[in-house]
Amino acid sequence: MDVLTDGIVLKSRPYGERDRILTLLTPEHGRITVLARSVGKNKKQSVLYAQNFVFSHYVLFKGKGMYVVDSAEVAESFYGLRQDITRLALAQYFADVASKSGEESDAAALCSLLLNSLYLLSATELDERLIKLVFETKYCVIEGLFPSVRCVHCDKEPTKWSFKGGFFCDSCGDGYPITQGMVAALRHMAETEGKKAYLFSMNEDSSRYLSKLLSDYVSYVTDTEYSSLAYYKSLLI
Ligand SMILES: [Zn+2]
CATH class of the missing domain: 1.20.1440.120 (Recombination protein O, C-terminal domain)
Structure with a gap:
């Protein structure tokens, strides 16, 4: 079943060639670790939602032992x-x-x-x-x-x-x-x-x-x- 939650990225680290593991702080579920798939051309890059401090609305699904990001809509990137x-x-x-x-x-x-x-x-x-x-x-x-x-x-x-x-x-x-x-x-x-x-x-x-x-x-x-x-x-x- 999908989980809808808001989340702030506390930590983002590369996983494999293109994926990232994010530690999110969420109001409903506390701190959770999620897998963000194919978020960069290589492990050094990542799309906006997978970067530190970015606040997004997430749709997650339960993968093997970890939540996986289905979609993420950036609400605030704190660009400043x-x-x-x-x-x-x-x-x-x-x-x-x-x-x-x-x-x-x-x-x-x-x-x-x-x-x-x-x-x-x-x-x-x-x-x-x-x-x-x-x-x-x-x-x-x-x-x-x-x-x-x-x-x-x-x-x-x-x-x-x-x-x-x-x-x-x-x-x-x-x-x-x-x-x-x-x-x-x-x-x-x-x-x-x-x-x-x-x-x-x-x-x-x-x-x-x-x-x-x-x-x-x-x-x-x-x-x-x-x-x-x-x-x-x-x-x-
Ligand atoms: Zn005293």
Whole structure:
């Protein structure tokens, strides 16, 4: 029986001379691996729908142990990403992090977050560090990996963040120091939906520090060192 689904390509790799194996993030079925047949003259080429980050409406059928693409209609290619190597590198990091999502996580929410983030990177001038901060925070919220931003022991405003233990005030525990501005930003990003999640202000130093802290936290909770993130950082120097 055919399966109709939307999907974003998280990963596309050659298979044989002309086929490709795609890892898709879908709202209904989470992450799935599909075979895309005869999508290039040779294994280095591929048609648009089989490229990274492209969002399409798919008709799939069940082949031997794997879904096979029957047809794909491209809905959004995020073409703007291909014009900016820094933003493209950040998009790759987002896709790599999304690839680590758990089987039980809310795939529809994750799809929506990834689509929004790719759109903001490809078609707007919004500060990419802000897009990254919101993506990382919301990813952790969706995965159930983001602690409440209050001291875990006494519920006071936290001043420390321990990746292992959660947030602490000065009296209750130790961790990476965080300012009240960072606490407010983390809470805002975690709790605010839609475009408003991107509306908060923070000075350059705080934003840079929080960006590093969130990347480290994502790396910690997903148990992964992201080469795409290292590449992105190397482009900023
Ligand atoms: Zn406390």
